[in-house]
Amino acid sequence: MEWQFFVELVTNGMLTGLMYALVAVGFVLIYKSTDAINFAQGEFCMIAAIVVAGAIKLYGFPVWVAIGTGLLFMLVFNWGLERVVLRPMIGRPVVAIIMATIGLALMFRGLGPLVFGAETRPIPLPIPDQPIIWGPFFMAPIDVLGAVISIGFMAVFGWFFMKSRKGVAMRAVADSHQVSMAMGINVERYFVLAWMLAGFVALLGGLVWGSAIGVDTQLAALGLKVFPVVILGGLDSIVGVIVGGIIVGVVEAISAGYIDPFVGGGTKDFTPYVLMILVLMVRPYGIFGKPIIERI
Amino acid sequence: MLKLNNVEVIYDGVILVLRGISIEVEVGSITTVLGANGAGKSTTLKAISGQLKAERGEVTRGTVEFEGARIDHLQAHEAVQMGIVQVFEGRRVFEHLTGEENLIAGGHIVSTPVMKRNMELVYEYFPRLYERREVQAGYLSGGEQQMLAIGRALMSDPKLVMLDEPSLGLAPMIIEEIFGIITKLNEQEKTTFLVVEQNATLALNLAKYGYVMENGAIVLEGNAAALKENADIKEFYLGISSGEKKSFRDVKTYRRRKRWLG
Ligand SMILES: Nc1ncnc2c1ncn2[C@@H]1O[C@H](COP(=O)(O)OP(=O)(O)OP(=O)(O)O)[C@@H](O)[C@H]1O
Ligand SMILES: [Mg+2]
Numbered sequence: 001m002e003w004q005f006f007v008e009l010v011t012n013g014m015l016t017g018l019m020y021a022l023v024a025v026g027f028v029l030i031y032k033s034t035d036a037i038n039f040a041q042g043e044f045c046m047i048a049a050i051v052v053a054g055a056i057k058l059y060g061f062p063v064w065v066a067i068g069t070g071l072l073f074m075l076v077f078n079w080g081l082e083r084v085v086l087r088p089m090i091g092r093p094v095v096a097i098i099m100a101t102i103g104l105a106l107m108f109r110g111l112g113p114l115v116f117g118a119e120t121r122p123i124p125l126p127i128p129d130q131p132i133i134w135g136p137f138f139m140a141p142i143d144v145l146g147a148v149i150s151i152g153f154m155a156v157f158g159w160f161f162m163k164s165r166k167g168v169a170m171r172a173v174a175d176s177h178q179v180s181m182a183m184g185i186n187v188e189r190y191f192v193l194a195w196m197l198a199g200f201v202a203l204l205g206g207l208v209w210g211s212a213i214g215v216d217t218q219l220a221a222l223g224l225k226v227f228p229v230v231i232l233g234g235l236d237s238i239v240g241v242i243v244g245g246i247i248v249g250v251v252e253a254i255s256a257g258y259i260d261p262f263v264g265g266g267t268k269d270f271t272p273y274v275l276m277i278l279v280l281m282v283r284p285y286g287i288f289g290k291p292i293i294e295r296i
Numbered sequence: 297m298l299k300l301n302n303v304e305v306i307y308d309g310v311i312l313v314l315r316g317i318s319i320e321v322e323v324g325s326i327t328t329v330l331g332a333n334g335a336g337k338s339t340t341l342k343a344i345s346g347q348l349k350a351e352r353g354e355v356t357r358g359t360v361e362f363e364g365a366r367i368d369h370l371q372a373h374e375a376v377q378m379g380i381v382q383v384f385e386g387r388r389v390f391e392h393l394t395g396e397e398n399l400i401a402g403g404h405i406v407s408t409p410v411m412k413r414n415m416e417l418v419y420e421y422f423p424r425l426y427e428r429r430e431v432q433a434g435y436l437s438g439g440e441q442q443m444l445a446i447g448r449a450l451m452s453d454p455k456l457v458m459l460d461e462p463s464l465g466l467a468p469m470i471i472e473e474i475f476g477i478i479t480k481l482n483e484q485e486k487t488t489f490l491v492v493e494q495n496a497t498l499a500l501n502l503a504k505y506g507y508v509m510e511n512g513a514i515v516l517e518g519n520a521a522a523l524k525e526n527a528d529i530k531e532f533y534l535g536i537s538s539g540e541k542k543s544f545r546d547v548k549t550y551r552r553r554k555r556w557l558g
Contacts, residue, residue, distance in 0.1 A: 184376030
């Protein structure tokens with residue numbers, strides 16, 4: 001049935017999109033507090049997944065312990081990264097920080113297989129293998145889990161960011177480092193917090209994507225993959241990331257379902273970028289991005 | 297309360313901006329520092345609030361003391377902890393935060409109940425801020441932004457509030473309103489103010505004691521009443537004695553000529 005096919009494409013696109021959003025929100029976190037774009041977010045997901053999968057495979061850890069290990073690792077890893085690489089760069093041009101994250105990304109991508117081996121490993125989450133069939137909906141359990149984790153994280157993080165005092169301080173830091181300091185806000189501590197949060201969400205992203213497609217250095221490509229999501233949504237909006245993720249997921253699914261059969265496949269790999277460029281032409285800040293306020 | 301002793305400030309390791317200035321601010325007073333563009337007024341405030349480091353400046357000689365403790369090498373957020381808060385030139389509100397969120401950020405270092413109490417107090421003094429509390433600060437009017445910047449500074453329970461050119465770019469009516477509120481805060485809340493201004497008439501009506509700064513040095517100081525009567529001040533800052541208002545450019549060339557001849 002034609003409409004059933006369409007519904008299936010859209011639901012699965014939405015689920016995938018929410019999983020993209022989980023990776024994309026890592027960009028938003030860093031951008032909102034430091035004004036820099038962290039090109040290593042995809043690599044963070046890869047590292048987190050490699051640690052979890054490695055702990056299971058090499059040391060025989062139970063899944064939950066392995067996830068705990070991964071979490072601890074990511075928090076410490078990103079804390080250290082902020083301290084050693086990024087803090088000395090505070091006050092430098094944003095471009096310098098962006099270049100540093102690109103350098104880090106390439107380094108991690110090269111080091112990952114050296115340290116953990118190049119084979120593809122699974123992350124066996126305790127979820128059923130059979131697809132969930134619910135009326136016309138036909139969904140992979142890992143996609144559903146990924147979408148639920150994504151929505152859960154966004155809700156909690158969104159509350160923290162918009163409503164809590166620490167969230168307000170974090171946004172103040174994003175608005176102006178100098179003025180925040182003049183309010184008694186320890187700006188450096190909020191940078192660390194942002195990077196550790198980015199590490200945490202990378203663990204979530206690494207887990208769901210790692211169990212969906214397997215763990216190897218390919219995971220790092222997620223970073224570029226979600227770039228249209230980030231740009232579509234606007235680099236600094238949580239709602240934007242969710243909407244952007246869903247749009248990209250659905251566009252991918254629909255082009256894979258309707259266009260690929262005619263051209264022999266592969267369109268879903270670039271349609272999100274086409275969309276991204278179109279949106280940028282109309283709305284340079286993305287759909288939900290904040291415009292630069294200009295009034296004298 | 298606050299004592300600057302022969303303070304010298306150098307930016308970038310070579311640019312000497314403050315050439316040994318001494319300023320004192322008494323508890324509960326309003327003190328003003330007057331000076332033309334580039335005199336070093338903002339730099340003086342930054343030396344007190346620990347903001348120099350962010351601009352690669354440093355106190356290289358002399359001392360800054362606050363309630364008996366040396367503070368010339370504190371970080372900005374540590375200065376706030378000690379009770380010193382600076383309201384920047386040009387207001388510098390957090391544009392993308394609402395008015396109320398600006399206040400919350402201003403009360404970052406105090407507990408939530410104290411923060412809420414201070415917020416009520418700020419709204420009491422600045423009712424306009426209450427009306428506009430949900431508006432993104434970037435869209436507030438200049439006067440409202442200045443009120444917000446001052447209100448935000450009050451949120452941390454400061455002992456000393458330093459205002460950098462609060463009248464800058466505002467209409468006379470708004471300035472009068474804001475300066476009235478500053479006086480009220482000083483009288484009722486016993487907040488101590490150090491106010492930097494280019495507008496000498498305003499500043500000397502507000503303050504009890506004043507300093508005149510030029511080229512990184514204090515050239516004149518005294519009670520506000522006495523300064524208002526001072527011939528030089530009348531001439532150069534109030535533009536009174538000559539009958540016509542003089543621009544800063546005139547003042548500067550005149551000064552230069554005077555020094556040249558003297
Ligand atoms: N970060 C900096 N690096 C180098 N020089 C600086 C820096 N900040 C200020 N200066 C210089 O120090 C001098 C005093 O500047 P300051 O901002 O303290 O003056 P001001 O009295 O506040 O002037 P205005 O009335 O224009 O605000 C100026 O000559 C300025 O060029
Ligand atoms: Mg100034």
